[in-house]
Amino acid sequence: MAQETHLNPDHASVRDSLGGGLTHVGSSGEAQMVDVSEKSTSKRTAIASCKVLLGKKVFDLVSANQVAKGDVLGVAKFAGIAGAKNTGSLIPLCHNIMLTHVRVDLRLNPKDCSVEIEGEAASTGKTGVEMEALTAVSVAGLTVYDMCKAASKDIQISNVRLESKTGGKSGDWFRHG
Structure with a gap:
């Protein structure tokens, strides 16, 4: 019921x-x-980021490409791109957007044994691409977790956040600090 x-x-x-x-x-x-049918079409971009804290043992495995499931960073990159493209299917009230560009970058940070993930989405359309950028980094982070969970359950995905957005009626926005 x-x-x-x-x-x-x-x-x-x-x-x-x-x-x-x-x-x-x-x-x-x-x-x-x-x-959004009455909104004007404009170029829109968004950049999001997150961090996956691996711990020393898992970080060393990822760095050496020795994780049993394979190339963690390569698979996570493609998963993030696929996530951005499928945002409208995953988030119920999001519009299906014709993306013109998606970028997902993953960088190993030995200082805190993490993977830093940045994602960017772009479109020329009537609504923003913030959710696509956020979904890209979230799915990439979840993929890192999935591929590494056999080595440790203590992995943490943190700081999923919008870094910037441009275009649209609300204008440009950039995170400070």
């Missing part, structure tokens, strides 16, 4: 107090996919 969602009757006032920031909430509080 489906469960009803009951929302605070003042949801509109909360949304209004946030400057209309909750675009995926309808007038009666229900989740909705935003209608």
